[in-house]
Amino acid sequence: MLAVIGCGGAGSRFARYIARETGVKSIRLNDGGGDINVDRKLVYAYADVSPKIIAQSFPWVMKLSYPYLFVVAGLGGIVGTGLTKIIGKVRRNKSKLIGIFTLPFSSENLERRRRALQAVQEIGNYYDIYFILDNDGLVNHYSHVPINVAMGIPAEVMKHIVLDFQRVLIKNFLNLQVRGEMGVGIGIGVGKEKIRVAIEDALDSPWMGEGNKIMIFSGDIEIEDVSPIAKNYAPLFVDVYRTSEYGERVKVTILSEKYEKKI
Numbered sequence: 427m428l429a430v431i432g433c434g435g436a437g438s439r440f441a442r443y444i445a446r447e448t449g450v451k452s453i454r455l456n457d458g459g460g461d462i463n464v465d466r467k468l469v470y471a472y473a474d475v476s477p478k479i480i481a482q483s484f485p486w487v488m489k490l491s492y493p494y495l496f497v498v499a500g501l502g503g504i505v506g507t508g509l510t511k512i513i514g515k516v517r518r519n520k521s522k523l524i525g526i527f528t529l530p531f532s533s534e535n536l537e538r539r540r541r542a543l544q545a546v547q548e549i550g551n552y553y554d555i556y557f558i559l560d561n562d563g564l565v566n567h568y569s570h571v572p573i574n575v576a577m578g579i580p581a582e583v584m585k586h587i588v589l590d591f592q593r594v595l596i597k598n599f600l601n602l603q604v605r606g607e608m609g610v611g612i613g614i615g616v617g618k619e620k621i622r623v624a625i626e627d628a629l630d631s632p633w634m635g636e637g638n639k640i641m642i643f644s645g646d647i648e649i650e651d652v653s654p655i656a657k658n659y660a661p662l663f664v665d666v667y668r669t670s671e672y673g674e675r676v677k678v679t680i681l682s683e684k685y686e687k688k689i
């Protein structure tokens with residue numbers, strides 16, 4: 427039903443981690459060391475041509491038959507950024523496309539950040555929904571965490587998005603009618619007010635958005651525990667996945683429309 431495609435060096439590492447943690451099938455595309463090895467020069471040359479020509483040059487893109495495709499990459503390089511466009515152009519309307527991408531740190535070469543931001547403009551036309559996890563958010567928001575540890579946070583967020591999608595959202599996705607860029611936050615709560623604590627923790631994410639919220643709780647709880655508290659946040663959708671894997675704690679994944687709708 428669903429697969430995770432990792433594009434480029436960072437994307438392939440993200441995909442490997444997600445697959446290991448969730449059991450979802452991953453396909454890693456990289457210039458060396460991937461499940462499918464791509465030619466970097468070819469990716470560069472073909473990222474900006476028509477879908478028809480792409481389809482001829484990258485036959486494996488056509489062979490993917492999953493109805494839902496998660497595409498993950500660290501935008502800013504050649505291989506990952508080019509492949510997200512290539513997959514987007516060719517698979518648009520063939521699979522539901524869900525992108526989860528990081529943006530380069532501003533402290534990296536600025537050309538990389540410019541290339542990534544430009545790609546985001548284009549990606550918005552092809553992907554049904556997509557999340558942008560700006561690496562600058564790691565510096566600004568997780569300054570108390572060593573940077574080598576903080577670098578791993580986007581992969582962790584990606585894992586939770588895929589996990590909750592697989593467990594809960596896939597059944598409801600078409601009804602939700604969400605589109606375009608979305609924000610995301612993961613929260614953990616403990617104690618008497620654990621549901622509220624988890625929600626506030628998730629809302630504090632550097633990648634959260636202002637618009638309507640989708641809340642997926644996981645833990646040893648029932649929807650009746652969650653509903654009275656969640657309703658204060660006027661969510662679009664709330665569900666609970668019952669599991670003992672978090673012990674006394676509760677986890678929530680909040681997806682948000684990125685911007686508040688102006689009426």
Ligand SMILES: Nc1nc2c(ncn2[C@@H]2O[C@H](COP(=O)(O)OP(=O)(O)OP(=O)(O)O)[C@@H](O)[C@H]2O)c(=O)[nH]1
Nearest residue numbers: 434435436437500502503504505506530531577580
């Ligand atoms: N948060 C986070 N970002 C990463 C990590 N590794 C790489 N990135 C980001 O991803 C961007 C793209 O890096 P790569 O995936 O190596 O680039 P590529 O797509 O393989 O492209 P080329 O090698 O240039 O052809 C980098 O500029 C970083 O901003 C990581 O472990 N964590």
Ligand SMILES: [Mg+2]
Nearest residue numbers: 434435503505
């Ligand atoms: Mg690379």
